[in-house]
Amino acid sequence: MTDQPKQVGGGRNLFEDFAPKLAELTDDVLFDDVWNRPELSARDRSLITVVLLAAGGHLPQLEFHLGRAVENGVTQKALIEALTHTTFYAGWPYGMAAMGIAKKVFTE
Template identity: 80%
Template structure:
């Protein structure tokens, strides 16, 4: 899994002047370290992240991670299926909210 693209965060770009420690942790720990560990591919990490965000009802970050998942090789169809699958375990409102974000990302942003 060493031939995958290096995953890079955008914490400093978003928050360096406002919340520099959070920006540092986002870029240096979450992305530079965790996302680039070789034990899981970026594709697998993206699927896991979308599932966890859906299950937790965390739609604010979901749009970004759906786009990142596509960059990491997950298809739109696979992401829609993952959200559908998680919906039955995490709850209908969370799944519907996540699917609404997915629809916006995949259809309205074109």
């Protein structure tokens, strides 16, 4: 699983001047360390992340991570299926809201 592109965060781009510690932790711990561990591929991490964000109703982050998931090799068809499946476990309102974000991301 080491033949994948290195995952890079955008914390410093978003918050370096406003919340420098959060920016540092996002880039150096979450992305540089956790996302790049070899035990899971970036594709698998992306799929897990999308499902968890949908299940928790974290829609702004979901929008970003749907795009990242496609960059990491998850197909739109697989993401739609994962969100459909998640709807039955996480709850209909969360699933429908997540699918609305997916439709927006994939059709714009």
